[in-house]
Amino acid sequence: MQQDGTNSTNFGRMVVLPASFAGNPRHMNQLYQDSMAFVRKFGKPDLFITMTCNPNWPEILHELRRGEETNDRPDLTSRVFSMKLNALLKDILQNGVLGTAVANIHVVEWHKRGLSHGHILIILRSQDQPRDNIEYDRIVCAELPDKSTHPKLYNIVASRMLHGPCGALHPSCACIVNGPCSKGYLKTFQPQTEDSTGSYPTYRRRQDLHPPHVSAAVGNLASELLSCAL
Numbered sequence: 743m744q745q746d747g748t749n750s751t752n753f754g755r756m757v758v759l760p761a762s763f764a765g766n767p768r769h770m771n772q773l774y775q776d777s778m779a780f781v782r783k784f785g786k787p788d789l790f791i792t793m794t795c796n797p798n799w800p801e802i803l804h805e806l807r808r809g810e811e812t813n814d815r816p817d818l819t820s821r822v823f824s825m826k827l828n829a830l831l832k833d834i835l836q837n838g839v840l841g842t843a844v845a846n847i848h849v850v851e852w853h854k855r856g857l858s859h860g861h862i863l864i865i866l867r868s869q870d871q872p873r874d875n876i877e878y879d880r881i882v883c884a885e886l887p888d889k890s891t892h893p894k895l896y897n898i899v900a901s902r903m904l905h906g907p908c909g910a911l912h913p914s915c916a917c918i919v920n921g922p923c924s925k926g927y928l929k930t931f932q933p934q935t936e937d938s939t940g941s942y943p944t945y946r947r948r949q950d951l952h953p954p955h956v957s958a959a960v961g962n963l964a965s966e967l968l969s970c971a972l
């Protein structure tokens with residue numbers, strides 16, 4: 743109650759935003775219900791793909807003004823990320839590079855000051871769904887590419903897709919929570935991809951892969967890096 747006798751709660755008019763107002767609870771609930779309807783009709787998703795914005799993409803670096811860093815230009819990183827995400831979705835949904843998709847759900851997120859990243863769920867038609875370790879290996883690889891035959895791919899994976907080093911090599915790493923790595927690294931080496939009931943497969947991580955690059959001097963580190971891949 744105010745001094746002049748008016749009550750501040752009586753001012754204004756309550757407005758219920760419709761689901762078409764992006765980001766509000768009705769909109770999010772509608773998207774969630776749509777996603778559940780997909781799963782009810784087509785079954786559980788077969789592929790879970792994450793794409794993260796890379797601040798070193800040339801399309802971003804070329805557009806920075808003098809003295810600017812990637813962090814200063816969320817407008818630029820968001821646009822470049824959006825174009826590349828659309829290109830990836832076109833490859834998956836229209837060109838069918840991973841099989842014919844019958845349904846897809848994707849979301850783009852920004853975590854605080856972080857870069858844009860997208861999570862994509864794909865449901866494949868029945869005959870394209872991976873069902874054994876040979877078909878899993880055709881789609882997913884948790885090993886480093888061969889440095890001599892695929893140097894460009896090796897550099898991309900080694901610089902962008904390795905977890906850590908953490909554990910004994912870097913005990914103060916952010917992933918260390920009360921002892922072990924909270925993300926489950928180091929992963930153990932495994933000669934073959936294996937199915938596991940009720941969860942995703944455990945992927946092949948061969949210890950003796952590309953032995954010429956694992957010299958005795960860096961053996962421990964290289965082994966850790968190999969097992970950290972993906």
Ligand SMILES: [Zn+2]
Pocket residue numbers: 905906908909915917918923924925926927
């Ligand atoms: Zn870790």
